[in-house]
Amino acid sequence: MKGATHGGDVYAAARESGRDVRYLLDFSASINPLGPSPAARRTIARANEWLCHYPDPACWDLRQALATFWHRSPEEFLIGNGSTELIHLLPEALQIRHLLVMGPTFSEYASAMVRVGGQTSSVMAARADGYRPPLEQVLVAPDVSIDAVLLCNPNSPTGQACDAAEVRALARQTARHGQWCIVDETFAEYCEQVSIVPEDLPARTIVLRSFTKFYGLPGLRVGYVVANPRIITRIKSQQPPWSVNMLAQRAAQAALQDSRHSRRSLRFMEQERARLVNGLERLPGCSLFPSAANFLLMELPARLKAARVVSLLRRQGLLIRDCSQVPGLNDRSIRLAVRSRADNDRLVRSLSEIVGRSGA
Numbered sequence: 001m002k003g004a005t006h007g008g009d010v011y012a013a014a015r016e017s018g019r020d021v022r023y024l025l026d027f028s029a030s031i032n033p034l035g036p037s038p039a040a041r042r043t044i045a046r047a048n049e050w051l052c053h054y055p056d057p058a059c060w061d062l063r064q065a066l067a068t069f070w071h072r073s074p075e076e077f078l079i080g081n082g083s084t085e086l087i088h089l090l091p092e093a094l095q096i097r098h099l100l101v102m103g104p105t106f107s108e109y110a111s112a113m114v115r116v117g118g119q120t121s122s123v124m125a126a127r128a129d130g131y132r133p134p135l136e137q138v139l140v141a142p143d144v145s146i147d148a149v150l151l152c153n154p155n156s157p158t159g160q161a162c163d164a165a166e167v168r169a170l171a172r173q174t175a176r177h178g179q180w181c182i183v184d185e186t187f188a189e190y191c192e193q194v195s196i197v198p199e200d201l202p203a204r205t206i207v208l209r210s211f212t213k214f215y216g217l218p219g220l221r222v223g224y225v226v227a228n229p230r231i232i233t234r235i236k237s238q239q240p241p242w243s244v245n246m247l248a249q250r251a252a253q254a255a256l257q258d259s260r261h262s263r264r265s266l267r268f269m270e271q272e273r274a275r276l277v278n279g280l281e282r283l284p285g286c287s288l289f290p291s292a293a294n295f296l297l298m299e300l301p302a303r304l305k306a307a308r309v310v311s312l313l314r315r316q317g318l319l320i321r322d323c324s325q326v327p328g329l330n331d332r333s334i335r336l337a338v339r340s341r342a343d344n345d346r347l348v349r350s351l352s353e354i355v356g357r358s359g360a
């Protein structure tokens with residue numbers, strides 16, 4: 001039975017290896033390798049000012065900043081303790097009992113359904129299509145027994161994205177059938193042209209975004225939903241008070257407004273992802289899949305299992321994501337975050353040795 005795990009548990013890896021977290025290279029969570037914006041770091045240094053009060057339960061300033069950033073109204077935003085909290089609020093808030101996901105994808109959508117005793121069905125992307133999300137299948141043969149469709153765009157752990165026009169077509173179709181359309185745009189900062197947030201959202205459409213990946217703030221836990229204000233009110237009614245702390249609210253706002261760091265981060269990713277692809281493509285017997293995000297899905301040569309490679313790299317302090325348990329992927333699938341130049345070179349060297357020793 002394939003089970004759900006996540007990358008990024010550096011603390012468990014540190015305990016297990018006796019190494020300090022600082023000496024681990026985490027390729028298993030895909031976080032901006034340039035780190036958070038300098039403005040966000042300066043804001044965090046002022047944390048003392050906010051420790052003696054409850055956080056703003058309305059997340060007022062961050063919602064105003066998001067409204068300005070996206071040219072939308074603040075009432076269309078709800079901030080959460082990471083987008084994970086919001087994913088878990090949706091089934092109850094929107095009375096979702098049967099969710100359709102386009103797999104292979106992030107496991108937390110199905111976990112959220114399990115919590116409410118609901119059901120998750122999947123339409124799987126084909127390996128031959130480079131795991132492009134199978135949007136056409138859902139558009140051509142809508143399943144009216146489901147009450148929500150979820151698309152992760154770009155998708156994790158596979159990396160491909162659908163364009164905005166296709167996503168809007170999906171959202172219009174689901175609305176016609178009285179279904180919800182949930183679009184997880186957690187990695188969309190890396191390919192903003194695929195986002196549906198800049199335009200009017202079709203009815204019953206909910207977009208999830210995060211400050212974890214591109215803005216590099218996984219430890220603070222900030223994500224948000226963009227949707228019609230009536231939907232926002234329904235989701236908010238399920239949220240515990242004060243779930244987003246004040247450091248998170250202030251740092252996220254500073255990060256959002258630091259357009260210089262955002263531009264640098266995008267430029268860096270474009271160049272470094274291409275360089276890493278180039279290095280990995282030289283590994284004999286490995287297959288790489290196209291990615292619009294800050295990670296790459298890779299298949300190891302026939303003789304090498306993902307679990308074995310993950311464990312060999314872990315001994316060297318390199319953490320990568322084992323995707324063999326992700327429904328729809330095979331036991332040679334791994335996901336690699338794009339990190340700094342030096343870190344990526346180190347990973348390619350280590351992988352090259354492992355693949356070479358395996359005789360692939």
Ligand SMILES: Cc1ncc(COP(=O)(O)O)c(C=O)c1O
Nearest residue numbers: 082083084106156186210212223
């Ligand atoms: C596709 C996707 N969505 C959502 C999340 C949750 O992110 P966070 O709760 O940190 O915002 C993740 C985290 O790995 C993810 O990969």
